[in-house]
Amino acid sequence: MSFVDNVINTTKNVAATAGKKTDEAIKISKLKLRSTQLNSDIKNKNEKLGALVYDMAKSGEKDTEAFDALVAEIDAVNTELADIEKQLDSLKGVVACPSCGAKTADDNTFCPKCGAKLPEKPAPEAESDVTVEDNKDE
Ligand SMILES: [Zn+2]
Known part of the structure; x- marks a missing residue:
């Protein structure tokens, strides 16, 4: 068996035994x-928003449509980012304190930093209720 085959086999074995860990x-x-x-x-x-504000200040013309669109886009990205942060926390078994924001083990009842009550540990694979729809003005 060549060195390369050996390495590939070893990698396969490690991947097989650590399947769940690897998935995570x-x-x-x-x-x-x-x-x-x-x-x-x-x-x-x-940056786009900053440039737009600068242009508006310079030209004296307000492009509120482009401004509102950018703000809405940033809000949407922030929402997705918060959702990803939550998924990462639950994969790592941590939860963010709703009071001080400290990350702590998700089986704690109270925040070890500020003493606030922590949210109940969420049931695994039950994260489908995070759809936040903003009502857009037409
Ligand atoms: Zn806290």
Whole structure:
């Protein structure tokens, strides 16, 4: 058996025995990647928004339609980002304190930092109720 075959076999075995862990790790790295993309998306949109505000101030013409559209886009990205953050927390077994924002083990009842009551541990795979629809003005 060549060295390369050996490495491939070893990798396969590790992947097979650590199947669940690997799935979680892949999920986490995908979510982290998405979070990075969304963060740079927000940064771009904020820059666009800044440029738009500058143009409006310079020209004295207000393009409120473009402004509102950008604000709505940023809100949408922020909503998705918050959802990803929650999924990452639940994969890592942590929860954010609703009072101080500290991350703590999700089986704690109270926040070890500020003492606030923590939300009940969510049932696994029951995260379908996070659809927040904004009513858009036509
Ligand atoms: Zn707290």
